[in-house]
Amino acid sequence: MSNEGVGGEKSLNFLEEIINEDIARGQTRVHTRFPPEPNGYLHIGHAKSICLNFGLAKKYGGKCNLRFDDTNPTKEDVEYVDSIKEDVRWLGFEWAGEHYASDYFESLYMWAEELIAKGLAYVDDQSHEEIRQNRGTVTEPGTPSPWRDRSVEENLDLFRRMRAGEFPNGAKVLRARIDMAHPNMLFRDPVMYRILHTEHHRTGKKWCIYPMYDYAHGQSDSLERITHSICTLEFAVHRPLYDWFIEKLEIFTSHQYEFARLNLSYTIMSKRKLLQLVESKIVNGWDDPRMPTISAMRRKGYTPESIRNFAEKVGVAKRDNIIDLGLLEYCVREDLNKRAQRRMVVIDPIKVVITNYPAGRNEIIECINNPEDASAGVRKVPFSREIYISRDDFMEHPPKKYYRLTLGGEVRLRYAYIIHCEEVIKNLEGDIVELRCTYEQASKNGNSPDGHSVKGIIQWVSIEFCVESEMRLYDTLFTKESPEETEEGKTFLDNLNPNSLTIKKCYGEPSLKDTKVGQTLQFERVGYFCLDQDSRLGHLVFNRTVSLKDSWSKIVKQQK
Numbered sequence: 001m002s003n004e005g006v007g008g009e010k011s012l013n014f015l016e017e018i019i020n021e022d023i024a025r026g027q028t029r030v031h032t033r034f035p036p037e038p039n040g041y042l043h044i045g046h047a048k049s050i051c052l053n054f055g056l057a058k059k060y061g062g063k064c065n066l067r068f069d070d071t072n073p074t075k076e077d078v079e080y081v082d083s084i085k086e087d088v089r090w091l092g093f094e095w096a097g098e099h100y101a102s103d104y105f106e107s108l109y110m111w112a113e114e115l116i117a118k119g120l121a122y123v124d125d126q127s128h129e130e131i132r133q134n135r136g137t138v139t140e141p142g143t144p145s146p147w148r149d150r151s152v153e154e155n156l157d158l159f160r161r162m163r164a165g166e167f168p169n170g171a172k173v174l175r176a177r178i179d180m181a182h183p184n185m186l187f188r189d190p191v192m193y194r195i196l197h198t199e200h201h202r203t204g205k206k207w208c209i210y211p212m213y214d215y216a217h218g219q220s221d222s223l224e225r226i227t228h229s230i231c232t233l234e235f236a237v238h239r240p241l242y243d244w245f246i247e248k249l250e251i252f253t254s255h256q257y258e259f260a261r262l263n264l265s266y267t268i269m270s271k272r273k274l275l276q277l278v279e280s281k282i283v284n285g286w287d288d289p290r291m292p293t294i295s296a297m298r299r300k301g302y303t304p305e306s307i308r309n310f311a312e313k314v315g316v317a318k319r320d321n322i323i324d325l326g327l328l329e330y331c332v333r334e335d336l337n338k339r340a341q342r343r344m345v346v347i348d349p350i351k352v353v354i355t356n357y358p359a360g361r362n363e364i365i366e367c368i369n370n371p372e373d374a375s376a377g378v379r380k381v382p383f384s385r386e387i388y389i390s391r392d393d394f395m396e397h398p399p400k401k402y403y404r405l406t407l408g409g410e411v412r413l414r415y416a417y418i419i420h421c422e423e424v425i426k427n428l429e430g431d432i433v434e435l436r437c438t439y440e441q442a443s444k445n446g447n448s449p450d451g452h453s454v455k456g457i458i459q460w461v462s463i464e465f466c467v468e469s470e471m472r473l474y475d476t477l478f479t480k481e482s483p484e485e486t487e488e489g490k491t492f493l494d495n496l497n498p499n500s501l502t503i504k505k506c507y508g509e510p511s512l513k514d515t516k517v518g519q520t521l522q523f524e525r526v527g528y529f530c531l532d533q534d535s536r537l538g539h540l541v542f543n544r545t546v547s548l549k550d551s552w553s554k555i556v557k558q559q560k
């Protein structure tokens with residue numbers, strides 16, 4: 001997985017090895033590109049590709065372009081272009097050039113005429129279906145189109161008329177004239193252009209013929225003088241065709257290299273399927289925090305550093321595998337531990353009355369914002385006679401090794417006093433509604449004048465001053481590790497997790513009101529939480545970024 005060698009030193013990934021060899025052979029430039037199709041929002045898989053392409057350029061003092069692969073106007077939109085730019089920048093990268101495949105339509109068109117003139121392309125009148133049927137199979141050669149041997153003049157004339165809009169969608173295509181019996185099916189006269197009378201989000205109505213991926217991609221790389229065109233493994237079979245066009249056109253030679261795409265457990269990454277989740281309102285938009293998109297992860301509280309670090313840890317593989325979602329969560333926990341300020345919240349509260357604390361009095365307790373970062377300072381939290389503690393932090397009949405509050409037992413209130421539970425008050429149903437406790441006045445903030453200490457420390461909030469907030473607790477969107485693996489007749493939607501979102505109320509210390517949208521906090525012993533954009537004055541909404549590791553529940557299970 002990671003390419004960390006023995007002793008922690010980094011060994012090179014295979015792309016770095018290739019680049020080093022290129023440099024040894026005298027190549028002086030490294031120029032990569034990240035080429036998203038603007039037909040959806042970027043996801044964590046794209047983040048992997050972004051970190052790789054921009055990372056290699058940075059490492060070798062080269063450049064990385066952002067290129068929108070916008071050759072399919074029916075599915076593309078400026079909304080996606082804008083979101084992609086925002087996400088790449090947020091991840092911490094700046095592109096050398098911003099390009100659009102659509103900027104190359106004229107060059108691509110001229111090159112297509114050149115291939116026609118060389119007898120290497122022809123206009124085919126067969127329907128999409130006929131072309132498919134006549135391609136043959138892996139074991140049988142294809143059948144040449146009856147239009148394959150049109151003259152150069154006729155092909156040029158027809159291709160120009162295709163461009164001029166004389167033919168309806170699907171009436172004709174331009175195909176490369178290669179080999180209908182080639183063992184690589186992609187070489188059996190691949191389609192280069194199709195007719196699509198559709199407005200393009202950048203070129204408007206200028207074009208009604210659009211180039212196919214295989215024809216557009218390599219030539220775009222070549223125009224930008226990309227040296228290392230990195231893509232995912234499924235394009236390995238396309239590489240000979242990529243090289244073929246460049247060779248026949250005698251243009252700058254870019255080279256394609258393939259690495260394994262990132263797959264993450266419990267996650268789907270196909271944009272088509274993600275769009276389906278958005279359109280069918282299974283999630284609330286592309287940035288619903290349960291989505292694997294960058295915008296969703298940002299909203300959920302992930303940091304760019306945690307994602308970059310994850311991409312680094314995953315490494316660059318040549319074979320497909322599935323990365324454990326736990327690794328991503330580990331990376332964000334590790335990062336937020338250093339940067340998130342701590343706060344106290346109580347989720348399922350029990351009222352605690354401190355009977356020997358004067359009614360009407362309150363005082364300020366100083367709490368450390370981040371024990372990992374002294375510069376984060378302290379904050380003031382009001383303490384009073386009536387407080388909430390979490391229902392989980394009290395047990396009337398505790399198991400062994402339970403160090404929190406019990407009847408007759410003691411616990412420390414975080415940064416405040418040691419309290420002793422004297423009495424449990426229940427309602428008629430037998431539920432605990434209140435705990436009556438006493439406090440030890442001299443035990444404030446770690447002092448223990450009589451020398452005794454207590455093991456358990458629990459969080460608390462003053463009932464008078466606390467702030468009620470909404471917590472959105474997320475679980476994986478799917479219940480299966482590989483959501484796309486389904487039994488017959490089922491789809492990935494059958495693997496949806498009905499409990500991917502749980503909403504709870506929590507009571508937090510008053511400083512929660514000062515949180516900014518997008519700021520992440522650690523709610524002590526609960527998890528990391530990020531203030532959501534849905535928050536309103538008097539109604540704060542927190543997204544759980546990730547839970548803290550919960551070792552306690554394991555101990556409880558072992559005891560049972």
Ligand code: ATP
Nearest residue numbers: 035036037045046048049231232261262269270271
């Ligand atoms: P989808 O099939 O979901 O639409 P895509 O691969 O077609 O995804 P593009 O917008 O074409 O999406 O991808 C832009 C770049 O990001 C490509 O170079 C692609 O290889 C890379 N990429 C996409 N998904 C992943 C992934 N899961 N892991 C690594 N790289 C990826």
Ligand code: MG
Nearest residue numbers: 036037069213
């Ligand atoms: Mg694509």
